[in-house]
Each structure stands twice: as structure tokens, then as C-alpha cells.
Amino acid sequence: MSHMQGWAVQQAGQPLVLTAFDLGPLGAEEVEVAVDYCGICHSDLSMINNEWGTASFPFVPGHEVIGRVSALGAQAKGLKIGQRVGVGWTAATCMHCHQCLSGHQNLCAQLLPTIGGGHQGGFADKVRSHWAWAVPLPDGIDLASAGPLLCGGITVLRPFLAYEISPTARVGVVGIGGLGHMALKFAKAWGCEVTAFTSNAAKAGEARAFGAHHVVDSRDPKAIRGMAGTLDLLLATVNVPLDWAALMGTLAPLGRMHVVGAVMEPIPVSVFTLMLGEREVSSSPTGSPIDIATMLDFATRHDIRPQVEMFPMGSVNEALKHLAEGKARYRIVLEA
Helix, strand or coil: CCEEEEEEECCCCCCCEEEEEECCCCCCCEEEEEEEEEEECHHHHHHHCCCCCCCCCCECCCCCEEEEEEEECCCCCCCCCCCEEEECCEEECCCCCHHHHCCCHHHCCCCEECCECCECCCCECEEEEEHHHCEECCCCCCHHHHHHHHCHHHHHHHHHHHCCCCCCCEEEEECCCCCHHHHHHHHHHHCCEEEEEECCHHHHHHHHHHCCCEEEECCCHHHHHCCCCCEEEEEECCCCCCCHHHHHCCEEEEEEEEECCCCCCCCCCCHHHHHCCCCEEEECCCCCHHHHHHHHHHHHHCCCCCCEEEEEHHHHHHHHHHHHCCCCCCEEEEEC
16 A cells, blocks of 8 residues: 555645545556656646546646656566656556557547546655656756656647658747747757747747747737748647637648647637648647657757746645746746
8 A cells, every 4th residue: 555645626726735645556557656846737727626627526736747766566667766757647548559559648548647537646745657657757857847848848849749840840839838938949949940929028038038030929910911821830839719810821831730728619710721721720638658758858958948936845825826827937846
């Protein structure tokens, strides 16, 4: 048996309370990870408030875990006690379905998220996952800021990997926040010409510092029309409705708009806008273990670090309030 202590939400929208959980015996293919750091993602906030209707209470949020392997199941592979690993959105998948066997484990129908669904997350002293989802961390990575890479980082890099985006591509990023600032850094390091779209003029300087070559006011229709037909990839990182028709107009022939923000409203798309330029609209949820490992290697090689604010784990409710009020610049990490 193994017990954990974690900051749990008992009912939707309520403050988190330090709670003890009995995790039961360690599964044969599970690993237990002692938590050193855990990022706070807006998805944690959405689950705490049950905005998606999928939360099962009580549960411990947190799915951007950086820690050390503290226990291994009898059939866990490729890891050793004390090894530094990261655990992201996914705690386990079936490992035998078509999606898992074809390298798309993040699309497994039996995917168990790290938070919710009866699994306890990383706002705690320990967390568990299937061994394949405890991804070894490369030497030289900055441990304190690495947590957000496990969710936000792979989320924004996934389309570059999945669609073989060229380093000569022209890439636009909509929204310079928790996801968007990482997208700018990755796109710049990928070699692309990068345009940031932001409604906050005060962020223009920061956007350039993160990697943008150009900054466009997303509230200025004339400025957006000036980008018509120029972008090979437009990455939408916000979770609010936008002028989708205007943004689609920025795509070059064969261009793609890829949505990674959790937009709840339907996105209207004109078929002719797609058809006449062979344009595409797509989306994706995080990535497979090998995608995450590739992302971590790339981030380490290019010294891509999320911009983070640190809070002690015991101040988790203050940190969540800071995020909910839109004050985070740009990710928050809890230190155990």
C-alpha cells in the first residue's frame, strides 16, 4: 500500500484542501514519482470548476509533474529508481489498441488522464503513471521551469511534428499567453518566420522577445487583411471566440489553421475558403510519449524555457487565484 498527500478539490469551484489518499498497491506496469515541481495549467482550473463536465470529485489536480522515480512495478520498463522524469496530461493508455500500437497513444480510447477519472494528479507529494508515460528528462533541462513543457509545450509543438512543418514556413500564433508564448519560442527555434497576433499592444515587445518577427493587432481588421494569403500555419492558442473568417483569410494556399485552445463554441468555416486554396483546419490533444521526449530534447538543445512564476505547493490556492484573475506571466509552477 502507498499513501499520498495532495491538495484536493472536494466540490466544483471550491478551494483545495490538503487530503490523504490511499493509492493501493502499485500496479505491475506502474511507476511512482516523488514530485519536485508541478505546473499549473488552465486545464487544471477548468477541471476544478468542472467546466467540461468530466471531473470526478474529490480529486487532486496537476498534470505537469517533474520528479524522481521512487517505486517501480514488477513489469515497468526502461526506468530506474531516482531517475528524473516528467508526467503530463496522460497517466496511462491501454498499449494494445490500434492507436497505441501505431504510435498515437495520446488518441487511445481508454486513455486515463492524470487528473480526474479516479486518478490523482501532481499537486501532491507523489503521483503514479504507466511506465511509458513517465518520460525521462534529458540532461541539462531546467527542472524548475520544465513542467509546463509536458502539457503546453507538447501541445504547441505537436502540429510541427505531425504535419512536418518546414523550417522555412511562415507561422502565425494567436494569443500571447501560457500556450502562445511557448509557441513563439518553438516556432522561432524551428527556423520559421513568426508573426504574433495579440489584442494587447503592451505585449508586443514581449512577443518579439519570445521569438516573433512581426506583431499584428488582432483587433485591427485592416492589419489582419494585410496578412491575407501569407501564412503556412496559424496556431490558435486562445480559448475564446475569434474572427475566424478573418484569420482563415491569412492562410496561404495549402495553409493550415490548427486550434489548440479549448474553444467551447463551434468554429464557423466556409467550405469555399478551404476548397479554393486547399486549406485545412485541425486540432490535436498533447502528444505521444515519443513526441514528448522529442519535444523535451528539442527544448533542451535550444534552451526553450517557459516563462514561469514560482509558488510553494502550500500556496496552491493563491496560485490558482492568480491564474484565474489572468495575472500569470505566463505559467505558474508549484515547488514541492
